[in-house]
Amino acid sequence: MPRLFFPLLLALLTFGALAPKAFSPLAPGSASAHAVYVFAYSASDQICSESYFSRKNRVQGGRVSLLSPNGTLLESGVTDGEGTFCFKSPDVAGDLIVAVEAGEGHRGEFILRASERSDSPSASFSPASPSPAPAETVEAGPAAAGPPAFSPQDARALQNFIRAELRDQLKPIVRALAEAENDQSPTLRNVVGGLGWIAGLLGLIFWRLGRRRPSPPPSRD
Amino acid sequence: MRSVRPLLALFFPLCLFLSPALAQAHFGVVIPTPPTVMDQADSTVNLEIEFWHPFANQGMSLPRPLSFAVYHSGEKNELVESLEEKKVGEFTTWRLAYKVDRPGLYTFVMAPHPYFEPAEDSFIIHFTKVYVDAFGDNEGWSEPTPGLKTEIVPLSAPGALYAGNVFTGKVLLDGQPVPGGEVEIEWRPGPDKKGQAPYESMITQVVKTDENGNFNFAPTAPGWWGFAGLNAADFKLPHEGLEKDVELGAVLWVYFHEFRPAVDAK
Numbered sequence: 001m002p003r004l005f006f007p008l009l010l011a012l013l014t015f016g017a018l019a020p021k022a023f024s025p026l027a028p029g030s031a032s033a034h035a036v037y038v039f040a041y042s043a044s045d046q047i048c049s050e051s052y053f054s055r056k057n058r059v060q061g062g063r064v065s066l067l068s069p070n071g072t073l074l075e076s077g078v079t080d081g082e083g084t085f086c087f088k089s090p091d092v093a094g095d096l097i098v099a100v101e102a103g104e105g106h107r108g109e110f111i112l113r114a115s116e117r118s119d120s121p122s123a124s125f126s127p128a129s130p131s132p133a134p135a136e137t138v139e140a141g142p143a144a145a146g147p148p149a150f151s152p153q154d155a156r157a158l159q160n161f162i163r164a165e166l167r168d169q170l171k172p173i174v175r176a177l178a179e180a181e182n183d184q185s186p187t188l189r190n191v192v193g194g195l196g197w198i199a200g201l202l203g204l205i206f207w208r209l210g211r212r213r214p215s216p217p218p219s220r221d
Numbered sequence: 222m223r224s225v226r227p228l229l230a231l232f233f234p235l236c237l238f239l240s241p242a243l244a245q246a247h248f249g250v251v252i253p254t255p256p257t258v259m260d261q262a263d264s265t266v267n268l269e270i271e272f273w274h275p276f277a278n279q280g281m282s283l284p285r286p287l288s289f290a291v292y293h294s295g296e297k298n299e300l301v302e303s304l305e306e307k308k309v310g311e312f313t314t315w316r317l318a319y320k321v322d323r324p325g326l327y328t329f330v331m332a333p334h335p336y337f338e339p340a341e342d343s344f345i346i347h348f349t350k351v352y353v354d355a356f357g358d359n360e361g362w363s364e365p366t367p368g369l370k371t372e373i374v375p376l377s378a379p380g381a382l383y384a385g386n387v388f389t390g391k392v393l394l395d396g397q398p399v400p401g402g403e404v405e406i407e408w409r410p411g412p413d414k415k416g417q418a419p420y421e422s423m424i425t426q427v428v429k430t431d432e433n434g435n436f437n438f439a440p441t442a443p444g445w446w447g448f449a450g451l452n453a454a455d456f457k458l459p460h461e462g463l464e465k466d467v468e469l470g471a472v473l474w475v476y477f478h479e480f481r482p483a484v485d486a487k
Contacts, residue, residue, distance in 0.1 A: 054358060055358050055360035111262075113260075113261040115261075115262075197363060200376055200433075200435075203391070207435065
């Protein structure tokens, strides 16, 4: 039994230590034996994508494409170390398709549903567009009759201005959140989970070994 | 007198077998539809929460649970106040529409108030769990759920099973494997359906855990199967002035997909 036990334990520990680091799209780890996935979401004037084999195995240097529902290529890019890439929001309404190619024929696709989109085309935002000029509104005072005339263009420009401003202000928080989420250091949960795995696998091995020998019947009923 | 004693000794165990209440098991039930989220078009998971005899489709009432929580990305969110009551016939059940908006494993856990079962003269507490994979990410399915008193931890990825596959799970109580424990198993035939068993004794199937707390089971039909790892609690609860035993159930619901025949490639 020890003859089997130690090489297996060693193999497990070695794999555990090496697997996350050894991964790259062209020499994929074991996880890429499975499918590759891509997820996308709206972020103000961007469509951001995350590509992964699993949460820990991100697609690095994979080619991501943004396509219209009829398959027209709108934009493309390459994923970073976290498997993410953000597209400029396209001037196309409705569903969008995000596809990732991770080498060796690994391809994943995701439909970003129109109902889940909250982005607006970045092209429509330009600093030169007529501003609502808040100062004028204030000067008009309470005596001004009726609400200030507000064209749809003004509204959209204001909306975009607020979006851009919010995004800039929130950037440090978003980054901190992303860093917290992507923290690579093993948490207690990971450690316990890893131990659980080892215990589970060893359990299976022992169970298997135990089955080979006729064991005395259990004393309890 | 001497001849009566063995008869009595036989009588009581027989009572257990003959008792109809034991022929079908109680199950805490948490069923998500769809079982897996892959398309944003159906990313709202509709959860049915009940206390039921699944195979026979016989209802019981479930008061508002003590807790109904979702675990995702290492965070726990309590949702019990969002549950909506739904009467099924005369029985109280609960519903929740939960929007899944990120990839990853969503673990739903229902903890009910202790239920006193007169037929068994004991309390039953079924901690009931189900997993939903979202957008291809199922990381963490083999890890214990933090803070859960008792649970079945899968050793087979719960989101990728076909009917006929062997399912392996480990029964944990206070984080420790339970060797020689009993796991009751029932199929849930679906809404307005009940299963057909040749004998009442085949409504609930039973497997035992090995010395490491692991068990195996291969379901014969597609659909939802409930696994209940049962243990006696190390505490008692009062009922009408008397201290009663408490049965702790680690219930896990697993969906087994129909295995379809191959089609021509291209």
